[in-house]
Amino acid sequence: MKRQRKSVTIYDVAQAAGVSVSTVSRVLNGKADVSEDTLQQVQKVIKELGFVSSLAARGMRSHRTNVLGLIMPDVESLYSFAVLRGVNQAIAQLHYDLIVYTSGDSFHNDSAEKEAYFVSLLNGNVVDGAIVVAPVAANFTTTAPLVIIDPNNLSPECPAVIATNQVGAMQAMQYLTDLGHRRIGFITGRLDLVSANRRLQGYKDGLAAAGIPLDEQLIQIGDYSISSAVAPTRNLLALPDPPTAIFASNDMSAIGVYRAAEEAGLRIPEDLSVIGFDNLHDSVYLNPALTTIDQFISEMGSIAVDMVVQLIKGEALPKHIHKMPTQLVIRKSCRPI
Numbered sequence: 001m002k003r004q005r006k007s008v009t010i011y012d013v014a015q016a017a018g019v020s021v022s023t024v025s026r027v028l029n030g031k032a033d034v035s036e037d038t039l040q041q042v043q044k045v046i047k048e049l050g051f052v053s054s055l056a057a058r059g060m061r062s063h064r065t066n067v068l069g070l071i072m073p074d075v076e077s078l079y080s081f082a083v084l085r086g087v088n089q090a091i092a093q094l095h096y097d098l099i100v101y102t103s104g105d106s107f108h109n110d111s112a113e114k115e116a117y118f119v120s121l122l123n124g125n126v127v128d129g130a131i132v133v134a135p136v137a138a139n140f141t142t143t144a145p146l147v148i149i150d151p152n153n154l155s156p157e158c159p160a161v162i163a164t165n166q167v168g169a170m171q172a173m174q175y176l177t178d179l180g181h182r183r184i185g186f187i188t189g190r191l192d193l194v195s196a197n198r199r200l201q202g203y204k205d206g207l208a209a210a211g212i213p214l215d216e217q218l219i220q221i222g223d224y225s226i227s228s229a230v231a232p233t234r235n236l237l238a239l240p241d242p243p244t245a246i247f248a249s250n251d252m253s254a255i256g257v258y259r260a261a262e263e264a265g266l267r268i269p270e271d272l273s274v275i276g277f278d279n280l281h282d283s284v285y286l287n288p289a290l291t292t293i294d295q296f297i298s299e300m301g302s303i304a305v306d307m308v309v310q311l312i313k314g315e316a317l318p319k320h321i322h323k324m325p326t327q328l329v330i331r332k333s334c335r336p337i
Helices: 010-017 021-028 036-049 055-062 078-091 111-122 165-178 194-209 227-237 251-263 281-285 297-312
Strands: 067-072 097-102 129-133 146-149 160-163 184-187 245-248 273-275 292-294 321-324 327-329
Touching: 010 021, 010 036, 021 036, 067 078, 067 111, 067 297, 078 097, 078 129, 078 251, 078 281, 078 297, 097 111, 111 129, 129 297, 146 297, 160 165, 160 297, 165 184, 165 194, 165 245, 165 273, 165 292, 165 327, 184 194, 184 227, 184 251, 227 245, 227 251, 245 251, 251 273, 251 281, 297 321
Parallel strands: 067 097, 067 129, 129 146, 146 160, 160 321, 184 245, 245 273
Antiparallel strands: 292 327
């Protein structure tokens, strides 16, 4: 059996490069008082030996690990992937590594406890700061910098990035009512989340603005997933006076609406108009391409990175909550009646 080779240490790097351990340490920590020739020599040896400075050792030397934590409910969802894309783009410009923690399922009842556990696990030890994406928990206890994307609290204690959910829902409703729709169904998101309730309120406000009475039968409960939107869509289409349009609270739910409409033999948009919320990457590839509300998810990820790095550096944020404006994206899934 082949024996595993001994781990390369900072002393091995120093010996091979012909410099002191303190010089290698200055190179690892990005100090400016190292000549260009020495810098290149040490970096060459580091690469040849495959040396990786441990997070613990890095933290002891500089009180920084140069690592950010990203806590999200599910890395498989298109929403989480969009956030991750934005985070990745931002850290590519910085000297930071990334650790991702996930509960593996957006719908576990213990999500709040897991989120709190991950924050405490990473807090000021493994990472310099962390980002929590769409948490179920409303608040966190932390001493390290923490930024939340889509907080589950109207007045979050931690700095946050959030879309204008209510305004975005009103934009969707105005578009549908301007097309002449009066019977508009709505499929909610998870009603234990602030974002879902703000979008529901935007739906109601949009009806009121158009002078359309609220019909509770047209509101169906979902949970932001594809599967949870299929049965609610069937319920809406089975009404004696079914809707001519359905506003799905996110693009994943809109995909569920498409499936139920196809099952019922309905064409989109000829028989049923559909609008979503998120502008996920795949929404343009639906047939027909989905009209939706863009909340610029990837940009939210990039902004959250910028915010947490500012906090790590001890800089003041220009604003505690960054509100991301929403924008209507018109494609092919809606038509006038």
